[in-house]
Amino acid sequence: MDLTTIIGWGLAIFLIVNGITLPKLGNFYDVPSILIVFGGTVAALIACYPLNILKDIPKHIKVCFRGKGYNIPKTVETIVDLAMVARQNGLLALEEKAEEIKEPFFHSAVLMIIDANDPDKVRSTLENRLDEMAARHEEARGLYLKGSALAPAFGMIGTLVGLINMLKGMNLSGSGGASTLGQDMSVALITTFYGSLLSNVFFHPIAQKLAVRENEEELYGSTVIEGVLAIQAGENPKYIRENLLASLKTGEQQKLLAKEPEHNESDGGES
Amino acid sequence: MDLTTIIGWGLAIFLIVNGITLPKLGNFYDVPSILIVFGGTVAALIACYPLNILKDIPKHIKVCFRGKGYNIPKTVETIVDLAMVARQNGLLALEEKAEEIKEPFFHSAVLMIIDANDPDKVRSTLENRLDEMAARHEEARGLYLKGSALAPAFGMIGTLVGLINMLKGMNLSGSGGASTLGQDMSVALITTFYGSLLSNVFFHPIAQKLAVRENEEELYGSTVIEGVLAIQAGENPKYIRENLLASLKTGEQQKLLAKEPEHNESDGGES
Amino acid sequence: MDLTTIIGWGLAIFLIVNGITLPKLGNFYDVPSILIVFGGTVAALIACYPLNILKDIPKHIKVCFRGKGYNIPKTVETIVDLAMVARQNGLLALEEKAEEIKEPFFHSAVLMIIDANDPDKVRSTLENRLDEMAARHEEARGLYLKGSALAPAFGMIGTLVGLINMLKGMNLSGSGGASTLGQDMSVALITTFYGSLLSNVFFHPIAQKLAVRENEEELYGSTVIEGVLAIQAGENPKYIRENLLASLKTGEQQKLLAKEPEHNESDGGES
Amino acid sequence: MDLTTIIGWGLAIFLIVNGITLPKLGNFYDVPSILIVFGGTVAALIACYPLNILKDIPKHIKVCFRGKGYNIPKTVETIVDLAMVARQNGLLALEEKAEEIKEPFFHSAVLMIIDANDPDKVRSTLENRLDEMAARHEEARGLYLKGSALAPAFGMIGTLVGLINMLKGMNLSGSGGASTLGQDMSVALITTFYGSLLSNVFFHPIAQKLAVRENEEELYGSTVIEGVLAIQAGENPKYIRENLLASLKTGEQQKLLAKEPEHNESDGGES
């Protein structure tokens, strides 16, 4: 479980409430303002997207809170295991092993090489799927980027509504109208505050978290593709591990390669 | 019919009117302001684009309200049917079936493989057409993005007109000039309000909806191209279905693959 | 002649003057403000670009007002005619026909195939020229985009000049200084008004119109390239027409294909 | 020498001073404001870039004022001359001619074909060098774009410093504090004025001029590469000239082609 989004939100809200000071918290609560900014942003997003994208919002939120979805070092180990099996007993021997792989993309990739497809076809098919997944994620992310642009705009629309009403009312009651000027103006500004908060504390982090998850998925996907093609090409398992791990951070890589010698010894005979 | 744009618009306007409060709705009605913002934005768009792009605006609006135009799962089924016919009776047997396909892009794609064109030529010709469609849609979308940028600009031009007139008039009537200051200023701000509304509630959602439709069309087009080429290559109908469905969402894909076994059985003999 | 730019400008100016109201039009006339905004923007553009780009400005303006420069349906017909001649009498028979083509790009493209150049070379040479034309147009368009960014900036510089002078002068004359406050401020704001107008009504539309023209030219250029290469490859004139017309809008395309049968009959013998 | 940058700067400053009016010029001179905006922008740029990029600033400024560095029509003539020599006496005969070429890129390109390198290698090596030159220029240009973004930011920082100090001091001296309000505020606004001026009159034009120079260099470089490869391929000098000139403006091209006949006659025997 990835708690950084929740921790970040909690911390941001705590610090802002601390800046407001508790007794004045009531100054920042105004129902019509909430409706204009939150409701207006949601309404504009509904106008922007068809139902089949909108109904995936709960999934996106879940992705943000989910822990790192793809354990790439473990995936590399699985690929190396498969490569050793394939080297000793041929690609068909992978059939049994493939059943143990739960993740659908990896599973179908292994099935493709068992079916003895042409390497070029395997690559183009899998890369195509990866591209289509990325395009869908990009579209999902666009929803939150759009939200982060619309929220301040509805904040300003709300402030303009407040200001115009306030200014229009001013001369009706003569100079006495100015007595509530400060209060009216503070209400007008609340919507700008809401819009800015909604954009920077809510929408931006979600859009960014989705982008990070997308990168992870892409890295996972290309690791699987390269690994599966290397298995098909009958490459040395040691070389496969080393090459796939180059895509991890240098630091993590060192730790993983430290474990290498024992494997080296175990597959030493065949390389 | 895709109602989200209408629902979103209705909701946004309801919430803003709720924020204004009904008795004060009159504060937000000012004819010259409407003319400057709405008229000015339209005028600048007319200056930006030649007639042949402007006259397609009704079509674009219709596209936004049209339901999902392309039923991709059904298209995949049609492609699978064609593939089975082609496998049993050859490509020429598709001629009859092609007559039943109404959608012009799919129709002409099937005709191309019946005419025994070279696969590379089929791909390049169809991809070219798809690219040109996309370029035209992109140009159409640009019109609304431009509108969403021009509307707030004309809102500000209107506010400047109001402010300059107001400030210029102030010293003519001495200190008494300030008595209508609030009202004058509220009128000046109305144009900014109009511009912001026009941009965020009208232009942005249309531009975004067109982008979503464009993505759907692109997905449809590439499904047709891949499918038709797979038919021409004489691939296994089962494999064609599986591969084309990878482009749909994982969720929808599962539902569709659930129907697969029966087909598997029916074409089991030939795979 | 393409009147939309002039109509758009006229309409925009009429609506803004209507918002100002005629008797107050004098409020918006201030010579030093005009010099700062218009002159300053022009001065900054002069500083941005060398002479050989600046001296093409009249040409760019002319392009905006010129009607649709390229008649693509007619170009396609010419290509189809050339294809029929080439099929019957060989590529050398095009020499005479080539003399009738006035447009230099099309003319040189036809000459290249008469000279029996290698198809790859014809394509790369013509695409290179097209790319270089596009790069020059992009550079020209950049001038107006830069102008649309500089104009509001000089508007703000002018407003700051006005505000600083006004505020500095305020305490010199005691409380009496406030008597001209409104008027001084209105003058200060005029430059912002000018900058916004110059950017949104003048520069933006010109930049956009140039982009539209560029797209037309690109479509024309690629139609010529594909057509000429198809002639060289000795393709069926009927197929050439159909394929080239796919680049036109679906609507226009239908109209053109309606005329097809007679051609079909006339060239039926050779296909 | 390219005077447009100096003329543009002079004109912009003259028009702004004209707007300020000479007697009030003193209002716009404030040493701490100059230090915050100019110094702060320079300080932030120093923090942004390592020394080896910062020390090239004088070179960049020189490039802006330098006249058109590359005489492409003359380069084309040189290439045509070399092509004629190569056709008559072979590539080795170019050695002597190569000594006369001062420009290092052209010189090394000619040496590469004399050394009988493989055409693919010549192209990839020269294009690589061109790309690396472009990347360096892009990095240099980034410095001025960064400056044009930082200058208004430091202008605003300065204005905030002035406003905060002014507002904080207001209640110390009771209502009397307002007597210098105008003057204090005008000083606060001066930094915004400086920042806007620095960005739009200084940084933007330099960044743009460097971009124009970069385009020229790229055009020169690709002319040299295409020309040298055409010489190596032993192409017709007349065709080389015609093809290379297509990269110049249509206008200039006509003038140059007008001179062509005499050359045509002189090299008529060999084509």
Add this chain to the structure above:
Amino acid sequence: MDLTTIIGWGLAIFLIVNGITLPKLGNFYDVPSILIVFGGTVAALIACYPLNILKDIPKHIKVCFRGKGYNIPKTVETIVDLAMVARQNGLLALEEKAEEIKEPFFHSAVLMIIDANDPDKVRSTLENRLDEMAARHEEARGLYLKGSALAPAFGMIGTLVGLINMLKGMNLSGSGGASTLGQDMSVALITTFYGSLLSNVFFHPIAQKLAVRENEEELYGSTVIEGVLAIQAGENPKYIRENLLASLKTGEQQKLLAKEPEHNESDGGES
């Protein structure tokens, strides 16, 4: 050690403090404001990124202060040395030399050619690693760009908090409420000041410095790749040096080539 970031920061802070003037420095110190802007920006960044990216922040800061990490001229010399060894004694003779290379990318590149891998595979593997390094650096840089966008937003949120509280409180104490208006407003503006400073003085320079480092690494990486492949291809060491140095600045290049003759003489016999 690269001091420009520290020098730039010091200079910027000195100039701003100079603009504030020392006795008024206390006006700019307010704990809740610091918490909203600094804390809020950090909180939003925590919400944006998972832990494994956040924990690399100290590394990024270190990279900014580290001197030029890659000595490319020296790397070129090493490559030339390796090339001479390889030419005389074959690729296997590099094994000993490879041990002396500490930098892991260069080291593994040399090992790859010793292992007699296919040149295409060497290139694709190394370029893949370089791309993955660049993607990771780009992600890291995104953190600071995001920070530079969030800081002013939290500055504005803080100012809105201050303004709303101030305006709400105004009418509670009648006209007397205005007595602290200036001071309250100055406190409200401090957060905008903090946000602007944090963005322009802290986040922007770090993001830019990381970009510069990334370019250096990319240049280093491509130098190593080209060099190692040239060694494998058995090219002339003199030619390798000349070609690789083309990627350095013209100035530095001249200095390095000046040293060339002696090398030329020493390897004259073999070229």
